[in-house]
Amino acid sequence: MKKILKLDFPHFKGDLFGGITAGIVALAFGASSGLGPSAGLYGAIFVSFFAALFGGTNTQISGPTAPMTAISMVVIAALIATNEGDVIKSLPIILTVFLLAGMIQIALGLFGIR
Secondary structure, rough: OOOOOOOOOOHHHHHHHHHHHHHHHHHHHHHHHEEEEEEEHHHHHHHHHHHHHHHOOOOOOOOOOHHHHHHHHHHHHHHHHOOOOHHHHHHHHHHHHHHHHHHHHHHHHOOOOO
């Protein structure tokens, strides 16, 4: 019988502290977005889920990073400015932009483009 789940406890301490750190960063990003800390946690959960679903690595780190934040800030600021500062009106467009970016990344991965 093949063992499906392999638990690797020698790295548990590092994994635990990495998870706590990622959670704190996600809370901070959610709070600074104006949508609240829970939005950051939901974002981190969904990013981690889809990263694992589409194939991860043993040392995978999925979450908010500085380059992503800098580029996202420019895109979000431009979209909010286009909608006269109204975040509620800008939110569907912002979500669409990031969904399209994710689909482009998936397509690049499927075609083997690195």
